[in-house]
Amino acid sequence: MPRINFHLQLAELKDKLLAMAALTQQTADLALEAYLKRDKGLCKYVRDNELAIDRAQRELDEMAYEIMAKEQPMAIDLRFVLAVIKINGDLERVGDQAANIAKRTKNSLKLEDVMLPVDFEAMGEHATRMVRLAVQSLIEGDAFLAESVRTMDDDIDRMNRLAHEELLRMIQERPQYTDQAMIGILIARNLESIADHATSIAADVIFWVRGADVRHEYLSTLD
Amino acid sequence: MPRINFHLQLAELKDKLLAMAALTQQTADLALEAYLKRDKGLCKYVRDNELAIDRAQRELDEMAYEIMAKEQPMAIDLRFVLAVIKINGDLERVGDQAANIAKRTKNSLKLEDVMLPVDFEAMGEHATRMVRLAVQSLIEGDAFLAESVRTMDDDIDRMNRLAHEELLRMIQERPQYTDQAMIGILIARNLESIADHATSIAADVIFWVRGADVRHEYLSTLD
Numbered sequence: 123m124p125r126i127n128f129h130l131q132l133a134e135l136k137d138k139l140l141a142m143a144a145l146t147q148q149t150a151d152l153a154l155e156a157y158l159k160r161d162k163g164l165c166k167y168v169r170d171n172e173l174a175i176d177r178a179q180r181e182l183d184e185m186a187y188e189i190m191a192k193e194q195p196m197a198i199d200l201r202f203v204l205a206v207i208k209i210n211g212d213l214e215r216v217g218d219q220a221a222n223i224a225k226r227t228k229n230s231l232k233l234e235d236v237m238l239p240v241d242f243e244a245m246g247e248h249a250t251r252m253v254r255l256a257v258q259s260l261i262e263g264d265a266f267l268a269e270s271v272r273t274m275d276d277d278i279d280r281m282n283r284l285a286h287e288e289l290l291r292m293i294q295e296r297p298q299y300t301d302q303a304m305i306g307i308l309i310a311r312n313l314e315s316i317a318d319h320a321t322s323i324a325a326d327v328i329f330w331v332r333g334a335d336v337r338h339e340y341l342s343t344l345d
Numbered sequence: 346m347p348r349i350n351f352h353l354q355l356a357e358l359k360d361k362l363l364a365m366a367a368l369t370q371q372t373a374d375l376a377l378e379a380y381l382k383r384d385k386g387l388c389k390y391v392r393d394n395e396l397a398i399d400r401a402q403r404e405l406d407e408m409a410y411e412i413m414a415k416e417q418p419m420a421i422d423l424r425f426v427l428a429v430i431k432i433n434g435d436l437e438r439v440g441d442q443a444a445n446i447a448k449r450t451k452n453s454l455k456l457e458d459v460m461l462p463v464d465f466e467a468m469g470e471h472a473t474r475m476v477r478l479a480v481q482s483l484i485e486g487d488a489f490l491a492e493s494v495r496t497m498d499d500d501i502d503r504m505n506r507l508a509h510e511e512l513l514r515m516i517q518e519r520p521q522y523t524d525q526a527m528i529g530i531l532i533a534r535n536l537e538s539i540a541d542h543a544t545s546i547a548a549d550v551i552f553w554v555r556g557a558d559v560r561h562e563y564l565s566t567l568d
Contacts, residue, residue, distance in 0.1 A: 183552075187423070187424070187427065190413075190423055190427070191419065191420065191423055194417045196414065197414065200410070200413055200414055201410070204410065204413070204430065207427065207430070207431070208430070208431075208434060211431060211434065290523060290524065290527060293516060293520070293523050293527075294520060294523055297516070297517060297520050300513060300516050300517055301513065304513060304516075304530075307527075308534075311531075311534075329406075
């Protein structure tokens with residue numbers, strides 16, 4: 123098989139990963155929208171998307187495996203394919219978190235609607251922005267952008283802690299809304315988990331782009 | 346390099362993964378023990394272990410990468426190395442969950458000690474047993490054992506739901522213990538996450554052992 127085909131395959135792998143990333147982000151956005159708008163139809167949509175994400179993950183994994191097995195990529199290409207496999211796993215888990223949000227939303231629909239003292243929209247935007255930038259850093263091979271995603275993680279941790287505190291205070295002050303506040307706490311954690319996966323993706327991009335240096339650093343620590 | 350060296354390298358990779366798995370399991374057990382015995386010293390120990398787990402993960406990843414780059418493993422060996430890379434990532438996240446439990450434990454030490462209506466020990470045992478069996482299924486190349494781990498996941502989901510319900514009821518009935526119950530809810534979720542990672546490991550073992558068949562199934566779904 124000519125080597126040019128190999129580069130076409132890498133390009134296709136990248137395209138598939140991009141499609142997977144777009145679907146995952148969209149699903150996370152929809153899940154949060156379902157929660158904020160109390161929209162049962164959107165929950166169903168998120169569930170369907172999650173199945174599509176799982177399928178896409180399997181296809182992408184198999185494609186990466188085929189490339190490895192048949193083309194035996196070297197050096198930077200090998201690191202890229204490995205990064206894709208890991209990033210693929212993180213994206214699939216972003217999909218799981220979206221599905222969790224949708225599940226909790228369905229539970230929340232049985233409860234009285236009450237305003238919670240948390241800016242979920244800002245949290246959600248921040249989290250899916252991190253996913254978007256992490257994937258962009260992969261596409262552009264931009265380790266600096268990937269680094270910036272990692273620093274964004276502190277903000278979402280802070281937002282999550284704040285949400286947690288506010289909602290606990292609400293439970294103390296208005297115990298009749300314990301269930302609603304509890305769902306809010308768990309959804310804030312789901313958003314934080316999405317951001318964690320973005321951070322993980324960014325680390326894999328750095329592994330890919332700065333591969334040689336990082337490995338060197340590592341090797342120099344052995345005797 | 347002679348091919349016999351390659352098999353020694355694979356054996357060493359497996360050994361390192363086993364050591365990583367043992368450390369991770371032990372750390373998860375210690376974290377839960379710290380929580381149940383309210384032992385601050387153990388929390389520090391968990392934190393140190395988490396750093397060691399992160400180091401072990403990087404070393405294992407780099408070793409897998411070196412094997413890929415230099416030996417270009419084929420077929421079942423390639424699937425094995427890929428499975429190791431994924432499992433390594435899941436084990437590292439088990440370590441993260443253990444660290445989360447230790448962090449929450451430190452917060453709980455500031456609060457009055459109160460008995461919670463949850464059998465955390467049973468949950469913890471079940472979760473770390475799943476990790477142990479998942480790793481054993483890898484060592485023995487036993488897809489049936491891996492399948493059984495996946496079915497065990499339902500039990501822990503049920504235990505987590507029950508814990509959640511009981512602790513919410515406690516918050517309603519004894520609101521003065523909201524903080525303690527809340528920490529309990531989050532620790533139950535951490536244990537459930539550990540079980541999720543075990544399930545993920547089991548899926549990777551199945552990918553490795555049954556590789557050929559699964560891929561065939563997949564390929565036959567394309568036109």
